[in-house]
Amino acid sequence: MLLTSFQEDLIFGDKIKTKVILETSFSKEIRILLKAGQVMKQHQTKFPIVVHLLKGEIDFGVENTVHRIKEGDVLTLDANVPHDLSAIEDSVVRLTLSKSDDVARVEKVIEDSDQ
Template identity: 35%
Template sequence: MAINHANPAEVMHLQPLGSKIGSVRTYTLFKTDAMEAIRLVLPAGKQIAEHRAPGEITVYCLEGRIKFTSQGQPKELVAGDLLYLSAADPHAVEAIEDSSVLVTILLGNAARP
């Protein structure tokens, strides 16, 4: 099955999934040479072990509650919270509640002057 990514100037709707959260999987909204945007869907209790992203990232909590650990410090994010990390900062994620988050990753040097 082909993955459909958004096209430039296409409107993407990122409202909370609500009761549908259990039937939606994580998916990439779009990916270019410069950046990638992912809607990460996490059921309560789901953990993503410590890892590193190739570039700077933002994590915007759309709904639910997650524990985001970076620089050895756990931080709780709820709907409306935004977190920024430098490239290659190790981090881990755990869903405290059913949650979805918007993750953006800057890739390579394409976005830099």
């Protein structure tokens, strides 16, 4: 058993921050901290994902439609669907990746978004 928290050390910065909170035999649980106004540019993944907004409010763009996601909302997204995120408030996002997906891919999206 491993016990950890998505709520510890919530320090929002000038850049979007990610942290692998938990890795299981079937998934990777990633925390993404977005300060109000920060944006993750459009991207996609080869695997389905689950996005759970633990704190804050974001606009989640999918296929030319923007969905306002509020604290507590959870969504699924199929593989190869372009999407983007814009933080309305300081936000804590839980991203569930397939075990086959690569955390470095997420970090690259964030790096590209910060430029």
